[in-house]
Amino acid sequence: MTFSIVGYCPIEKEWGIAVQSKFLAVGAVVPFAKAGVGAVATQSYANTTYGPRALDLFAEGKTAEEALQIITGDDQDHHLRQVGLIDAHGNAASFTGEGCYHWAGGVTGSHFATQGNILVDERTVEAMASIFTNSEGSLAERLLAALFAGQEAGGDSRGQQSAALLVVKEKGGYAGFNDRYIDLRVDDHPEPIKELIRIYQLQQLFFAPTKPENIVSIAGHVKEELTLNLDRLGYLSKELDLLQALKTYIHTENFENREQAAGYIDLDILAYMKKQG
Template identity: 55%
Template sequence: MTFSIVARDPQHGELGIAVQSKFLAVGAVVPWAKAGVGAIATQAWANASYGPKGLELLASGLSAAETVEKLTSEDEGHADRQIGIVGASGKPATYTGTGCFSWAGGLTGDDYACQGNILVGAETVQAMARTFEETQGLLCDRLLAALAAGQAAGGDSRGQQSAALLVVRPQGGYSGFNDRFIDLRVDDHPQPIEELQRILKLHKLYLFPSEPQDILPINAELAREIQEILTSTGDYQGQLHGSYDAATREAFRRYSGRENLESRWFDDSRIDRHVLQFMREKAQGGS
C-alpha cells in the first residue's frame, strides 16, 4: 500500500527518501536515514526495526545488498516485507518479499532504489526511476518529482492518504545541531504529494539562505510597494513616500520576524525576491 524512493546526491553529500501511501502518517514508519551512512525505506507489512538496524549494518561496512540479506534472513516475516536501501556509496538494493500483495516490486539505478506494493502496476516504479534520472537540481526536488510521477502513473491502487520527505546531510539540521536537513510529513490529506510540495516550498522560503541572483535592491518603486503591504498588515503607520527609511526598515523587520523570514532578512536596502513574492501573495489573500 506504499511506494517510495530512496536516493543519494554524492555531490552534496545528501541522502533521502520520499514516500506516499494509503496509510495514516506513513512518515512515522517508512523513512530512516543517517548522514554519511545511508537511507532506508521499510514498507509493506513493515518491520520498523529494519530502519535503525539497517543503518547500523551500513555503518559497520556492509553493502546495501548485504544489509538487505542480513535483515531479511533473520526475520521470520520476511516474505511480507519490502525494503529499499541506498548507502553513502556502493550499489543500492531493493527487496520485495513473495508475500507482498500485487502489484509489488522495485527497480534500482546508480544512486537510487524505487519500490512499491499494492500498486496499480509496474508503471509506478518505472515512472519514478525515469523521472529521478531525468530531473536536475536539489535531491529534495528530484525525490518529490519522482514521487509525483509515480502517482501520475497509477500509484497506490487503494488511493492516497499520507506522504513524507526526509533528506539528511552532515550538520544539515536547524542551526547545524543534527543531520535532518529536511523532515516533512503530511499525515492525512486527500492530495498528500501536492501538499508536501507546498510545504517544501515554505521550508525553502523559511530555512534556505538567499541566493545571490535572488537579491534585489529596494528602489523607490519597491519601497512604496513594501510600505503599502506593511500598512495593510499593520506593521507600518507612516506615509507612502517610497523611501526605504528607518521606519520602513523596522516595520519590515517586524514583519519578517513574525513570518519566519529571518534567514532571508537583510539589514540594508535589499530584499529577497522570494520574500517579495510571498508578501505579494499573502497581501492578495494567498497562503
C-alpha cells in the same frame, strides 16, 4: 499499499526518501536516514527495526546488498516485507518478499531504489525510476518528481492518504545542529503528494539560502511596494519607520534566514508579502 524511493546525491552528499501510501502518517513508519551513513524505506507489514539496523550496518561499512541480506535473513517474516536501501556510497538494493500483495516489486539504478506494493501495476516503480534518472535539480526535487510520476502512472491501487519526504546531510538541519535537512509529512490528505510538494516549496521559501541575485536595495519601486504592503498588513506606524517595520515583519513571519543588512531585502520576502491577504 505503499510506494517509495530512496536516493543519494553524490555532489551534495545527501540521502533521502520520498513515500506515499493509503495509510495514516506513513512518514512515521517508512523512512529512516542518517547523514554520511545511508537511507532506508521499510514497508509492507513494515518491520521498523530494518531502518536503524541497516543504518548501523552501513556505519560498520556494510554495503546496501550486504545489509539487505542480514536484515531479511534475521527476520522469519521477511516474505511479507519490502525494503529499499542506499548505503554510504550510494549503492542501492531493494527487496520484495513473495508474500507481498500484488502488484509488488521494485527497480534499482544508479543511486536509487524504488519499490511498491498493492500497486495498480509495475508502471508506478518504472515511472519513478525513469524520472529520478532523467530529472535535474536537488535530491529533494528529484525524489518529489519521482513520487508524483509514480502516482500519475497508477500508484497505490487503494488510493492516497499520506506522504513524506526526508532528506539528510551533514549539519543540514535547522541552524546546523543536526542532519535533518528536509523533514516533511502530510499525514492525512486527499492528495498528499501535491500537498507535500506545496509544503516543500514553503520549506524552501523559509529555510533555503537567499539567492544573491534576489538581494536588492530598498529604493525606488521596491521601496514603494514595500511601504504599500507593510502598511496594508498593519506593520507601519508612527512608532516604527520602514526598516523597523520590515524587521518586525521578518521576525513575525519567521524569515530570519532571509534577513539582509539594513537597507536591503530579499525579493522572495516581498513577493510573499504581496500575496498575503
